Amino acid sequence: MKTLCKVSNVEKSLKRIVKAAAKPRYICGKCGRLSKEKVLLCKPLKCKPLKIPGK
Numbered sequence: 001m002k003t004l005c006k007v008s009n010v011e012k013s014l015k016r017i018v019k020a021a022a023k024p025r026y027i028c029g030k031c032g033r034l035s036k037e038k039v040l041l042c043k044p045l046k047c048k049p050l051k052i053p054g055k
């Protein structure tokens with residue numbers, strides 16, 4: 001499976017990207033993409049769950 005980082009056509013893969021980034025647990029240290037799956041990023045770094053005000 002392609003990593004999110006390698007997706008060139010964002011518009012075509014929008015659903016997958018948004019779904020993976022809905023509850024992000026990892027951030028790519030190279031591209032800055034967010035994902036809940038470590039394997040979808042080329043340089044995954046663990047990120048703390050973000051607290052979103054009003055939720």
Ligand SMILES: [Zn+2]
Binds near residue numbers: 005028029032042
């Ligand atoms: Zn990346």
